[in-house]
Amino acid sequence: MSGIVSDNQGRSSGLVKSAAASSDFKKLGQVTLSNEATASFDGLFTSDYNKYEMVGNGILPASNGGYYRFRVRASDADLTGSSYSNANARIYHDVNAENWWQARASGGSEDLNSGTTFWEAQGVGNKDSSSYLSSVKFTLFAPLQTTRHVAEFESISEDTTTMSKAYGAGVYHATTVLSGMTIYNSAGNMTGTFTLYGYVK
Secondary structure (H helix, E strand, O other): OOOOOOOOOHHHHHHHHOOOOOOOOOEEEEEEEEEEEEEEOOOOOOOOOOEEEEEEEEEEEEOEEEEEEEEEEOOOEEEOOOOOOEEEEEEEOOOOOEEEEOOOOOOOOOOOOOOOOEEEEEEEEOOOOOOOOOEEEEEEOOOOOOOOEEEEEEEEEEEOEEEEEEEEEEEOOOOOOOOOOEEEEEEEEEEEEEEEEEEOO
């Protein structure tokens, strides 16, 4: 037996054969940063998709202590008005065997009636070291609708003594039709690769 495992489709040989990749999940674009401030995607939203996911892997910040922030875009520009609010939480783990789940009282705007200029996933501060690379995911739903917009985001980061996974859910209060999305590091530049995927309706 070869140990092949996947879609539960039994074979007379006793193997379980891998299913083909779904055509409903499509790569739409990719940006690679080298000590740069932001990764943005614009002009890729169409009526073919109802959910978009930006994934960042192997991210190295230029400075310690930052968190990843997210904005939406319209007409090839970030929307920087105070229309963003979000809830935040994190799973925490450290060298003293402390493990807990914590709702965050900071990071973006936690007041649904009073927004700020970004959404933020706040775990532990990102480390400027190739030994402690971080990863991030930003999901935006139905950006072409003309109502308030919702998103979710998460990041995994660590430093020399702690690590965490941060979770967030956000509302963009304006009813603008959106054309794109941006990620940046609150502490400055970063290096890494960011890929945008679309989910077919």
